[in-house]
Amino acid sequence: MTTEATGSDALSGPTLVGVAELAGVSRSTASRVINGSPNVTEETVARVNEAIARLGYVPNRAARSLVRRRTQTIAMVIPERTAEFFADPYFAEVIQGAAMYASSTDYSLTLLIESESDPAKAHRFLRRGNVDGALVLSHYSASSDYLELSRSLPVVFGVRPAGGIDAEIHIVDVDNDSAAALATEHLIETGRTRIATISGPQSTSAGRERQRGWHRALADAGLGEAGCEEGDYTPASGAAAMERLLAGAGGFDAVFAASAQMAAGALEVLSSRGIRVPEDVAVATIDNNVFTTTTTPPLTTVDLHTAGKGATMVATLERLIRGEHVEAMTPVPIELVRRGSS
Amino acid sequence: MTTEATGSDALSGPTLVGVAELAGVSRSTASRVINGSPNVTEETVARVNEAIARLGYVPNRAARSLVRRRTQTIAMVIPERTAEFFADPYFAEVIQGAAMYASSTDYSLTLLIESESDPAKAHRFLRRGNVDGALVLSHYSASSDYLELSRSLPVVFGVRPAGGIDAEIHIVDVDNDSAAALATEHLIETGRTRIATISGPQSTSAGRERQRGWHRALADAGLGEAGCEEGDYTPASGAAAMERLLAGAGGFDAVFAASAQMAAGALEVLSSRGIRVPEDVAVATIDNNVFTTTTTPPLTTVDLHTAGKGATMVATLERLIRGEHVEAMTPVPIELVRRGSS
DNA sequence: CTGAAAGCGCTTACAG
DNA sequence: CTGAAAGCGCTTACAG
Numbered sequence: 001m002t003t004e005a006t007g008s009d010a011l012s013g014p015t016l017v018g019v020a021e022l023a024g025v026s027r028s029t030a031s032r033v034i035n036g037s038p039n040v041t042e043e044t045v046a047r048v049n050e051a052i053a054r055l056g057y058v059p060n061r062a063a064r065s066l067v068r069r070r071t072q073t074i075a076m077v078i079p080e081r082t083a084e085f086f087a088d089p090y091f092a093e094v095i096q097g098a099a100m101y102a103s104s105t106d107y108s109l110t111l112l113i114e115s116e117s118d119p120a121k122a123h124r125f126l127r128r129g130n131v132d133g134a135l136v137l138s139h140y141s142a143s144s145d146y147l148e149l150s151r152s153l154p155v156v157f158g159v160r161p162a163g164g165i166d167a168e169i170h171i172v173d174v175d176n177d178s179a180a181a182l183a184t185e186h187l188i189e190t191g192r193t194r195i196a197t198i199s200g201p202q203s204t205s206a207g208r209e210r211q212r213g214w215h216r217a218l219a220d221a222g223l224g225e226a227g228c229e230e231g232d233y234t235p236a237s238g239a240a241a242m243e244r245l246l247a248g249a250g251g252f253d254a255v256f257a258a259s260a261q262m263a264a265g266a267l268e269v270l271s272s273r274g275i276r277v278p279e280d281v282a283v284a285t286i287d288n289n290v291f292t293t294t295t296t297p298p299l300t301t302v303d304l305h306t307a308g309k310g311a312t313m314v315a316t317l318e319r320l321i322r323g324e325h326v327e328a329m330t331p332v333p334i335e336l337v338r339r340g341s342s
Numbered sequence: 343m344t345t346e347a348t349g350s351d352a353l354s355g356p357t358l359v360g361v362a363e364l365a366g367v368s369r370s371t372a373s374r375v376i377n378g379s380p381n382v383t384e385e386t387v388a389r390v391n392e393a394i395a396r397l398g399y400v401p402n403r404a405a406r407s408l409v410r411r412r413t414q415t416i417a418m419v420i421p422e423r424t425a426e427f428f429a430d431p432y433f434a435e436v437i438q439g440a441a442m443y444a445s446s447t448d449y450s451l452t453l454l455i456e457s458e459s460d461p462a463k464a465h466r467f468l469r470r471g472n473v474d475g476a477l478v479l480s481h482y483s484a485s486s487d488y489l490e491l492s493r494s495l496p497v498v499f500g501v502r503p504a505g506g507i508d509a510e511i512h513i514v515d516v517d518n519d520s521a522a523a524l525a526t527e528h529l530i531e532t533g534r535t536r537i538a539t540i541s542g543p544q545s546t547s548a549g550r551e552r553q554r555g556w557h558r559a560l561a562d563a564g565l566g567e568a569g570c571e572e573g574d575y576t577p578a579s580g581a582a583a584m585e586r587l588l589a590g591a592g593g594f595d596a597v598f599a600a601s602a603q604m605a606a607g608a609l610e611v612l613s614s615r616g617i618r619v620p621e622d623v624a625v626a627t628i629d630n631n632v633f634t635t636t637t638t639p640p641l642t643t644v645d646l647h648t649a650g651k652g653a654t655m656v657a658t659l660e661r662l663i664r665g666e667h668v669e670a671m672t673p674v675p676i677e678l679v680r681r682g683s684s
Numbered sequence: 685c686t687g688a689a690a691g692c693g694c695t696t697a698c699a700g
Numbered sequence: 701c702t703g704a705a706a707g708c709g710c711t712t713a714c715a716g
Contacts, residue, residue, distance in 0.1 A: 013469075013470065013471060015710090016709065016710060016711095017709085025686080025687085026686065026687045027687085027688095027709090027710080027711090028686070028687055028688080028689095028711080028712080029685085029686055029687075031710070031711060031712085032685095032686085032711090032712095034710095035711080039685055039686085040685065040686085041685065041686090044685080044686085058466070058470045059709085059710070060408070060471065060708085060709050061404075061407075061413075061470075061471075061472055062403075062405075062407035062408040062413065062708085062709080062710090063404075063408050063692090063708070063709035063710040063711090064709080064710055064711080065403075065404035065407075065692095065710090066402070066404040066405050066408055066691095066692045066693065066694085066708090066709080066710075066711095067691075067692045067709085067710055067711045067712080068692085068710085068711070069692075071403075071404065073450075073452075076453075078441075080442070089431065089434075092431075092434040095453070099420075099453040099455050100422070102453075103454070103455045103457060103463075108415075108452045108454075108472070109452060109453045110415075110450045110451065110452050110453075111418075111437070111441040111444075111451045111452075111453060112445070112450075113441050113442055113445045115445060121445075124400075128355065128400045128403075129355060129402070129403075130403055130450075357693065357694090358693065358694060358695095359693085367702080367703090368702065368704080369693090369695090369703085369704095370695080370696080370702070370703055370704080370705095371702060371703075373694070373695060373696085374695090374701095376694095377695080381701055382701070382702085383702090386701080401693085401694070402692085402693050402694065404692085404693080404694090405692070405693035405695090405708090406694055406695075407694090407708095408692090408693080408694070408695095408707095408708045408709065408710085409693085409694055409695045409696080409707075409708045410694085410695070410708085411708075
């Protein structure tokens with residue numbers, strides 16, 4: 001800190017030959033030490049490292065990039081549409097997770113906005129060797145263009161591409177089926193036997209998958225379904241679904257709601273009917289967000305590790321860049337968070 | 343599109359000598375055309391440009407960066423703290439605005455997370471010539487370290503640094519005083535004469551500035567204060583402040599609330615008392631967010647142009663990088679959005 | 685284990 | 701207006 005250069009010197013800074021001279025070795029040897037080559041004497045390594053420390057040397061990124069043909073940069077491709085993207089804290093969290101993880105690696109994360117007026121611009125940027133790989137976070141862009149891009153550049157998708165999935169691409173996403181099963185299994189483990197569900201819209205794959213997970217967990221435990229009503233992920237729809245469930249013939253001692261917002265709505269109805277949670281009816285859901293902590297009682301839920309998804313996307317891309325084999329689908333770890341509703 | 347190379351070729355791609363050969367000129371001349379040098383024949387320019395187009399040539403960024411000592415990259419420094427940062431849509435919007443604007447320039451935007459465990463890491467990165475400039479968005483980091491950094495690297499702050507402001511630094515921020523005055527002036531223009539305020543915490547500079555703006559607008563119009571109660575930006579505190587205002591001696595026909603959340607709380611109280619908005623009491627506030635559109639009636643407010651702030655930060659940094667003179671403080675344009683509450 | 689040399693792809697004085 | 705040459709700061713075969 002004390003002896004660091006200031007002003008424009010900061011941009012030039014100490015150079016490899018400076019290190020080499022101070023250490024009394026050649027540039028080649030200094031470079032080998034820097035890059036962790038095994039073929040260097042212990043003593044030489046020490047001398048070079050000392051020189052590096054003394055000078056506060058850091059390799060020039062451009063020079064290194066030029067010769068290695070690696071940029072050490074990855075792009076996060078995000079859609080331009082504000083409403084669908086930045087307004088959604090989900091995406092902000094994915095980006096944060098990715099940025100945090102990237103900061104622990106040698107890669108820089110560049111934000112690449114896919115302009116609606118010129119979507120090809122982002123593609124050009126990506127194809128021009130500006131980055132070593134790309135993370136794609138937009139449904140919109142998950143078109144055949146990107147599928148094609150992933151043949152010439154390592155690409156990891158954070159969303160399922162609209163066009164069918166072929167073996168060439170790599171996706172990091174949460175396993176909705178497992179998340180639903182995890183919540184349902186938890187209800188079963190706590191002794192519930194008649195478990196209903198408030199499902200998400202069956203027109204969406206996530207909605208279908210979560211319902212399937214609930215069903216599977218029941219089947220695996222030898223239990224039958226105790227009711228199933230569909231909502232649209234809003235609290236109001238959750239409340240309405242709960243009303244229908246209560247009006248139904250079969251009783252139930254637990255409910256798995258496919259989203260926290262719907263669970264919150266359902267809780268209101270139970271409360272207004274004097275049905276105690278969790279004594280009379282246990283509730284478990286998915287999404288560890290503000291809706292699960294502000295309800296009474298707070299909701300047992302499955303944390304989708306959204307920030308972890310961002311991190312996993314980067315980690316997966318790193319493997320791809322290194323040329324390692326990567327499965328087409330990398331699930332994001334999920335976790336049950338137990339609270340008062342079960 | 344049709345003749346583009348695929349596979350690893352995408353990373354090498356056409357090179358400057360390829361262009362030069364195809365155009366029948368030297369690398370020097372080709373380079374001059376690419377960089378818009380005036381000392382080239384029209385005909386040569388045409389030939390080179392044709393070769394560039396035919397080859398789909400794009401300059402290698404690393405090579406150019408190496409010789410120019412410019413990275414064409416700027417960093418957006420953001421704090422690690424999730425709760426205070428990514429949870430806040432305000433920051434996501436600033437980032438979006440910056441990324442959008444950057445995509446229209448020659449600069450790439452890199453996300454640089456300031457790790458709490460090793461805050462010096464971000465500084466090292468910045469000092470090492472990895473970027474041409476930095477945008478700083480964290481209060482936390484706006485310490486003397488960054489003030490010092492801004493002496494060796496173009497830096498634009500999106501927040502007021504905690505330590506005093508000296509002439510050396512550059513800030514892009516909204517003018518809270520003006521925003522408050524704008525809202526208050528609007529109330530005055532619509533005929534209100536007894537205008538109270540629900541202020542923000544006077545322990546914060548934004549809180550004080552907004553109160554000052556309200557006061558200034560009244561004074562400019564020759565009006566006196568019709569009440570002033572402090573809140574802490576939460577809806578509950580806005581409701582409480584409104585109760586106190588109503589309990590006070592002097593009547594009022596309008597209220598300027600220093601934040602939309604407080605205005606929302608105040609509206610509830612007015613509604614429960616049967617006080618009509620805007621007939622009996624007009625309300626105007628600051629922040630054009632979800633709280634202003636979901637209330638009854640929706641709130642007249644001042645849009646702080648948060649995305650515009652991000653854009654202005656980038657634009658300001660560009661000017662700084664070019665060596666242009668930039669004022670210490672660049673205000674972000676604000677705008678009155680008129681809705682039903684006034 | 686180490687060094688001299690070539691080269692990554694560009695830009696820019698320097699001559700002409 | 702144009703070209704030959706040097707150089708940006710690194711890495712990496714190639715010899716030794």
